[in-house]
Amino acid sequence: MHKASDLIKKAKRTLFLTSAGMSADSNIPTFRDKDGYWRNFPPFKEKNLEAQDLASPWAFRNELPHAWAFYEWRRRNAQENQPHEGYRIINKWLQDWFEDGFIHTTNTDGLHLRSGCPEDRILEVHGSMWRLQCLNTCTYQFWEDLSVPL
Template identity: 25%
Template sequence: MKFSSKNYLTRLIFLIQNFFIDNMNLQRKIETAAKWIYNSDNLVVFTGAGISTTSGLPDYRGPDGVWTRRDKGLPPPKMKLSWDEVKPNRGHFAIVELLELGKLDYLISQNVDGLHAKSGIPFDKMSELHGNMYFMKCLKCNGKITFEDAGWDKKVWGKGYRTDPVHQNQPKCPICGGRLISSIVNFGDPLPEDELTEAIKRSQNADVFFVIGSSLVVSPAANMPAIAQRNGSKLIILNLGETPYDKRADLRFFQDINEVLIPIVARVKNLLDKS
């Protein structure tokens, strides 16, 4: 087959035109999201594993995610960094900036990596529905304490899961003497009741509900967008993979998180500076 410079040029022009059209559409959507957030009184952000991939952590249903590899009969992806080296990324700090701008009402997260707290989100502004790997909780008084402050040595006492055997001399809650377990929610464990209740309440009051980096398939956490929409909230979804809520979303972004979230926050700040 002969090479046709005319066909090549036509194809190239088509690709360039579509690139600019797609980029213009993306910019319009970013502008719309920013205006919604700017006008919002009760913005709720909901995050999944996707927001932490830039920090070196695997997600679950991405191309090389934990569940994706499991379904292919492959072992889990290897950590690129040690846990001591894992730090919050620009996406985490963009959410902190929304809080500092007075636009974030509440954060709901499915992540256990503790990066939102490390980035500066206060615990009273956040529900970590699946727990936090750095914290234990008391089964009696529901108090929280870090493994370090509890004096819990994982080499001696194990990971502290609910189903682990109880040792006679293992550390107890310093407040009430109750049993301490890891705050991480494993399969079959109930979600933390107080944080779930608060997450539902904030979702009901949301006027903009912004999903970032979640496939929205793990319930009951994944029910939050529906709760928000039933009460009149706009729904924005930013996730590379598909979700069950894609057709219900008022704005849907399939781009990389930082490609969208960073300019949205910058535009919100610009709107606030002008007001």
């Protein structure tokens, strides 16, 4: 562990890749694990849907009440849970050691930003459940909506 730490500290540029496991440690369910969203959202069973189905533009066109309910459920869960210590550690490393460091995450829950990560140091590659956009491309602008409930 110390050798890895020393190598990391000597790096000039660092890319942190985070995904569902990072959020899971803050009690945010993943999509696919045994206790994940796809098993615990009741309408999935009724409609024979998977989490990926409702986390898509298709759902907002074809299953609108379920899509909004799913996002509301996820947003409430994210708001009720706090970023764990690992987020603080990554932020500290970005601040203290990695002037050119960057985070690439597949998470949409916004925990990196809530933990204090600067917006210019992160790419939320799947977007954010906190930023909305018109479904029919009425504009290419996104707007932030942190309200819960929606």
